Amino acid sequence: MGQLNTFPLSYKVQGQRIVIVGGGEEALNKVRLVTKTTAQVVIISRSVEPLFSGFPVEVHARAFAAADLDGAALVFVAEEGADAELAKVSARARGIPLNVVDVPSECDFYTPSIVERAPLTVAISTEGDAPVLARLVRARIEAMLAPNLGKIAGLAGRLRHLAESLIQDGPSRRRFYERLVTSPEIERAESRGEGLVAATKLLQQHAAGERRGVVWLIGAGPGSEDLLTLRAQRLLQEADVIVHDQLVPSVVVDMGRRDAERIDVGKAKGHHSFSQAQINTLIVRLAREGKRVARLKSGDPMVFGRAGEEISALRKAGLQYQIVPGISAALAAAADTATPVTLRKVSSGFIMATAHGADDGELNHWAQLAQSGLTLALYMGKSIASEVAGRLVAHGLSPLTPVGIVVNAGRSTMTTYSGNLSSLIEGHATLADGPAIIFVGEAVEAGDWADAAQLAGMSFKVA
Template identity: 40%
Template sequence: MDYLPLFADIKQKPVLVVGGGDIAARKISLLRRAGAEVRVVAQALCAEVQALREVGAVQWIAEAFAPEQLDAVWLVIAATDDEALNARVSAEATARRIMANVVDDQPQCSFIFPSIVDRAPLVVAISSSGTAPVLARLLREKIEALLPQNLGQMASLAGEWRDKVKARFSKLSQRRRFWETAFNGRFASEVAAGNTLAAEAVLAAQLADPDASGGEIILVGAGPGDAGLLTLRGLQVMQQADVVLYDHLVSDAILELVRRDADLICVGKRAGAHSVPQEETNQLLVSLALKGKRVVRLKGGDPFIFGRGGEELQAAAAAGIPFQVVPGITAAAGATAYAGIPLTHRDHAQSALFITGHCRPDGEPIDWPSLARARQTLAIYMGTVKAADISAQLIAHGRDPQTPVAVIGRGTRQDQQVLTGTLQDLASLAQQAPAPALLVIGEVVNLHHQLAWFQHSVQASDRASAVVNLA
């Protein structure tokens, strides 16, 4: 270990910064976040440091460095473009046993700044001992993505309850078990949801009955397929799940991100194949949660857009089980973006309608005249089976048979296919598209050939049938 990692308390303690430029400003910002009293020595101040000086946030004590300026400070930072001056600051600090940092000059440093993940009061510091700062920053980015923003609030609440837990449990092992349960259970979920009072109620109940186990259900939108489109919150929840119930629409790449020791249960529905009835899925969610499990219900796209997520949470609410929702990118937004088809465009479409191709037999009749209006985009989920009827009805109610259409199969995935043509071609295009597929109808489809960036295709009219470019 080349450096001893320390966390220094510099609140209301004087720290000297030699330099007044942009680099000095970044260091000053960090020092102020830690509560330091910042003194600046510089020939001139950049706009940011000058603004701080004007409001009394920093002191500009001199234009030139003098060794006696170090006599009353705890740390010094040299951030000038004068190497000789920086070396002199470092040498004078070392002679006085004051810790010094010279920006971008490791040999002159007695301490270095790590890359920081700030979830105050929880702080994570990463350092390569000055050998590979870019690598340390890249690692910090990865950790930032994994650590929820609410960890600081969770740590603060835990600090407030620490004495109560100590009074309740005399053994360290008991206290450790208590906090492990809290940080991996409903307490953490309530903090994430912003329910501070509910989070404290969970701690109180856990103190009263440490052996009681309370489950919960978390509805997570997995997005349209590309694992990169999964939200950070979704990833965090999946990493904490005891059991995951997932659909066929959830890609293998996303399932790979689930915690390794979690139980995976497929409850998907697929035309022409064995499907799990919705009522059975609802009951399974409830029964697992009642056993004290943290149950993640993982759904393709967004769970509240044609995902029947509302029905599943109604079952949870009826059973008195706590739940939360993590939204996802719905297929109409994700697949069209990857196909280079904007859902709205001021020259082509002033509105976009999301429609399902599957309706309840006893549901309201479809308002075809409204759907057939020009200058609007129709994004139709689960519409391939009824593509011929959809095409016929739209044309019969006034939509131009030459209206551009696209069928996006397996949108956002590496094997995405985009087939384009006209409304009168919709049925044949839908038959060729791999599942899952999204139907897009409207003038905006013409922009695909200009804006496609992930995949490309050609017009159906260019050949006897649509040709798919799998490049």
């Protein structure tokens, strides 16, 4: 591991001035950064572009004078010329830390990429060598930290004395603070302006030895880890237990805390399958033990995820829960094929339904909806696709109605097939392994299906 040429620290500027010499784009970039502080920001330049009106800064459109550095904590030079040279000499003569924009060799300090959740600040610096890398790292950290985290950190400060009086044990007090800053319930309360009340209640519960569990019903999306929501990522990092379906890829499950318990409740060869009643009992028991439970479901938990039954069990047990939406497979399939499932003058709506177990009345209803211009997205129908297509035609839908099938939507193994109801009825296709979405409707023709295997005229299997 190499050694640092700089020492990272937080520099106090409260009640002082930050002077920026320059009036152009580079000066504006520094203004965006330093106006996040409580310092008085002063802009000095003979040529000031009208860029600073939206910021709390003091602008002087004139030549720089050495006296401009009176009371200054930091100096930025963001232009060239005689004024810039005088500013450099004056700053060095007074021992004021100096930053010359884009000239690392003349800088006493570098401006890092900052993740700001005041009073929490995370700074990322590459000592001026790779600012683009610093920005990329910043984006990843931004994704990890809840928007209200700074306000919750402020709550921790306001409760410090009360926490010390109620919880004498140091490790127990640390556990309380961990619960406070990772609690989605506190985050929601803070967004309603009720953060202090909720945090005080949590403190009292912790001091009394109460451990309140919670279940987060999280949509894992179609399978690619980069399609997981930011909220889902944060909660997976906070969960004590991850209860996941078999369809959720291990790469998504592994985004949870390393020490979190993992329980697979899905069907897999050689593995006992949990019934829905057993899953309900499991998550209730875990939450009653005071654990934070991530119930991880493929796609969106509210779309064919049987979340309603789990919510009912949690409500009956009087337990806290939260729904975290995910990208449903039908939406991922539409994105994979650029299929506009609603299209002006073609399709005015979009129906998601499960083909498995559908009775004749449902199929008749679907056929009428498709005839009226809606797009059908049928889940769990791969093995009976030919039969369903035949019954839709029998109920009046044209055999020439476009059909598109996406298997493993949102994943690197995604495969596509296209044709119409007639070609699907012929049943020549052997579809790839994996969950499938079957699109039916005129809007399907507007998607990108040029490279899709055709549903008629050949027998094939895409691995």
